[in-house]
Amino acid sequence: MSFLVNNQTCVPKRITDARIISIDQVKPEHFRVKLHCPYIALNSKPGQFIHVQVSNSYDPLLSRPLAVFRSQGEEFEILFRVVGKGTKILAEKCVGDNLLIVGPLGKCFPVDKKCQKAIIVSGGMGIAALMSLIEGMTDQDIHVLLGVATEKQLIGEDDLNDLGVKIHIATDDGSRGYKGFVSELLLKLINDGIISTEQNCIFACGPIPMLKSVAYIGQEKGIQTYVSLEERMACGIGACMGCACRVVSSGNKLEYKMVCKDGPVFNARELIWD
Amino acid sequence: MGLIEIGKPELSVRIADISMKNPVMVASGTFGYGKEYADFIDLASIGAIVAKSITLKPKLGNPPPRVCETPAGMLNAIGLQNVGLEKFITEKMPFLGEIGVPVIASISGEDIEDYVKLASRLNSVKGLSGIEINISCPNVSCGGMAFGGDASTTFNLVKSVRAVTELTIIAKLTPNVTDIVTIAKNAEEAGADALSLINTLLGMAIDIKTRKPKLANITGGLSGPAVRPVAVRMVWQVADAVNIPVIGMGGIMTAEDAVEFMIAGASAVAMGTANFVNPQAVSEVILGIEKFMIDNHIKSLQELTGSLKTL
Numbered sequence: 001m002s003f004l005v006n007n008q009t010c011v012p013k014r015i016t017d018a019r020i021i022s023i024d025q026v027k028p029e030h031f032r033v034k035l036h037c038p039y040i041a042l043n044s045k046p047g048q049f050i051h052v053q054v055s056n057s058y059d060p061l062l063s064r065p066l067a068v069f070r071s072q073g074e075e076f077e078i079l080f081r082v083v084g085k086g087t088k089i090l091a092e093k094c095v096g097d098n099l100l101i102v103g104p105l106g107k108c109f110p111v112d113k114k115c116q117k118a119i120i121v122s123g124g125m126g127i128a129a130l131m132s133l134i135e136g137m138t139d140q141d142i143h144v145l146l147g148v149a150t151e152k153q154l155i156g157e158d159d160l161n162d163l164g165v166k167i168h169i170a171t172d173d174g175s176r177g178y179k180g181f182v183s184e185l186l187l188k189l190i191n192d193g194i195i196s197t198e199q200n201c202i203f204a205c206g207p208i209p210m211l212k213s214v215a216y217i218g219q220e221k222g223i224q225t226y227v228s229l230e231e232r233m234a235c236g237i238g239a240c241m242g243c244a245c246r247v248v249s250s251g252n253k254l255e256y257k258m259v260c261k262d263g264p265v266f267n268a269r270e271l272i273w274d
Numbered sequence: 275m276g277l278i279e280i281g282k283p284e285l286s287v288r289i290a291d292i293s294m295k296n297p298v299m300v301a302s303g304t305f306g307y308g309k310e311y312a313d314f315i316d317l318a319s320i321g322a323i324v325a326k327s328i329t330l331k332p333k334l335g336n337p338p339p340r341v342c343e344t345p346a347g348m349l350n351a352i353g354l355q356n357v358g359l360e361k362f363i364t365e366k367m368p369f370l371g372e373i374g375v376p377v378i379a380s381i382s383g384e385d386i387e388d389y390v391k392l393a394s395r396l397n398s399v400k401g402l403s404g405i406e407i408n409i410s411c412p413n414v415s416c417g418g419m420a421f422g423g424d425a426s427t428t429f430n431l432v433k434s435v436r437a438v439t440e441l442t443i444i445a446k447l448t449p450n451v452t453d454i455v456t457i458a459k460n461a462e463e464a465g466a467d468a469l470s471l472i473n474t475l476l477g478m479a480i481d482i483k484t485r486k487p488k489l490a491n492i493t494g495g496l497s498g499p500a501v502r503p504v505a506v507r508m509v510w511q512v513a514d515a516v517n518i519p520v521i522g523m524g525g526i527m528t529a530e531d532a533v534e535f536m537i538a539g540a541s542a543v544a545m546g547t548a549n550f551v552n553p554q555a556v557s558e559v560i561l562g563i564e565k566f567m568i569d570n571h572i573k574s575l576q577e578l579t580g581s582l583k584t585l
Contacts, residue, residue, distance in 0.1 A: 061346055235304075256355060
């Protein structure tokens with residue numbers, strides 16, 4: 001397989017200022033922040049992430065790893081859910097505030113020339129890391145599967161409609177679309193012949209149990225599967241060795257790779273899930 | 275001859291045989307093998323680089339999660355994941371050796387024999403200026419802190435390493451002891467050229483919803499601004515009791531923090547967790563120390579080191 005994008009085409013990592021252009025609460029606890037930051041907006045590739053310093057008070061001390069959701073010109077957006085101290089502070093920022101950003105970080109999604117179609121599988125906030133990939137793929141035959149707990153948490157549907165992709169929705173409580181997990185929906189769509197397995201790749205982001213199921217389906221159906229992982233991290237640049245994930249080494253042994261530097265995008269076959 | 279440079283302070287410092295252009299080092303385990311920070315700072319501007327600790331054989335490290343945030347600090351339990359001695363020499367040293375600043379290897383082992391083997395092999399490695407003996411890692415089951423917590427083991431270990439290398443030896447001490455001064459004196463007596471302190475403080479954090487520890491290793495090492503007062507106190511105690519230079523570290527984020535350590539008795543300082551928060555932190559602190567010296571009419575670092583006044 002040949003990939004169009006490799007690590008060598010990535011720009012140097014930089015510390016840069018980003019000015020907040022707008023902050024919108026799109027759902028309860030969910031925020032969308034638009035930032036003016038040419039270096040990241042112009043250079044970040046789908047799958048890469050940025051480290052955002054939410055406070056200079058040392059509490060919280062560490063930066064927050066966030067995906068570039070969408071970008072246009074010199075601006076880009078981040079999408080996040082308030083889950084703790086850092087994201088709460090971020091949600092309370094004001095238009096005009098400056099954020100210190102380190103990036104672009106990590107490896108991007110590989111783009112496979114043979115892959116004419118794409119299956120995008122998002123669990124929860126996973127869409128935040130997948131939207132920029134979908135944006136760059138609009139000429140392909142794309143199915144996007146969105147899985148959330150309940151309809152109220154459904155994010156990005158309008159953006160996806162704009163991009164003209166096929167959307168499939170799963171909710172745990174059945175409040176919208178398929179009732180059940182998004183991985184179950186994926187299997188159903190493949191088995192029903194709605195999604196073809198030919199010349200197709202899966203790109204997924206979401207909670208670990210969901211990624212594990214998607215990786216299994218990809219393997220069973222013979223579809224190349226790439227997942228974007230999340231892990232608590234400190235430095236974001238491969239120095240602290242904090243964000244370890246389990247992989248199979250060339251000698252078929254357990255090895256730890258770093259989500260920030262070796263990922264966050266991994267070929268699902270490489271990962272050990274348990 | 276017209277201009278005489280007035281007020282340009284002297285930032286250079288000497289730790290045994292290691293000459294540094296400024297007193298700001300980077301602490302082991304927080305700066306990878308240098309390359310990780312090359313996008314952000316001029317590596318040649320750093321006082322000295324202490325590389326990530328190495329062991330004889332490559333080490334897998336601990337299972338994740340390995341880090342978690344705590345108030346003004348963080349816990350880590352990396353478990354010394356590293357490439358091992360030989361790969362350090364063949365893959366990491368060529369880059370480190372070309373930077374043009376002193377490079378110090380940090381070594382860790384499960385028994386004294388490991389440290390001796392590491393030190394004797396490193397003794398002849400080109401581009402290396404010193405060896406830091408890590409007897410203070412809190413996240414490994416054998417060795418590490420267990421050695422540095424015991425005065426006679428510290429003595430025997432440092433003495434054994436001293437016997438096989440002419441390189442400058444720095445013993446890195448753990449704060450997780452009742453009396454750090456006794457440990458420091460033993461390291462000095464055994465032949466250490468300098469002391470680094472402190473390594474991380476043993477800590478723990480729990481997720482109250484799941485009632486599980488936030489680290490897979492359960493306990494981890496606390497670092498960051500939260501530990502600084504403990505570190506300053508220990509540097510002050512140790513510097514007062516030994517006749518070898520002390521390298522002070524523990525939560526240094528700014529030039530003011532670095533100066534505080536020097537007043538407490540540190541001849542040089544090292545920055546660790548700050549590198550994670552701001553990858554340019556070292557450069558900012560070097561400039562900040564110079565500015566502090568200019569503003570306060572301090573000509574050399576010797577005027578600062580150990581200059582604590584009592585109330």
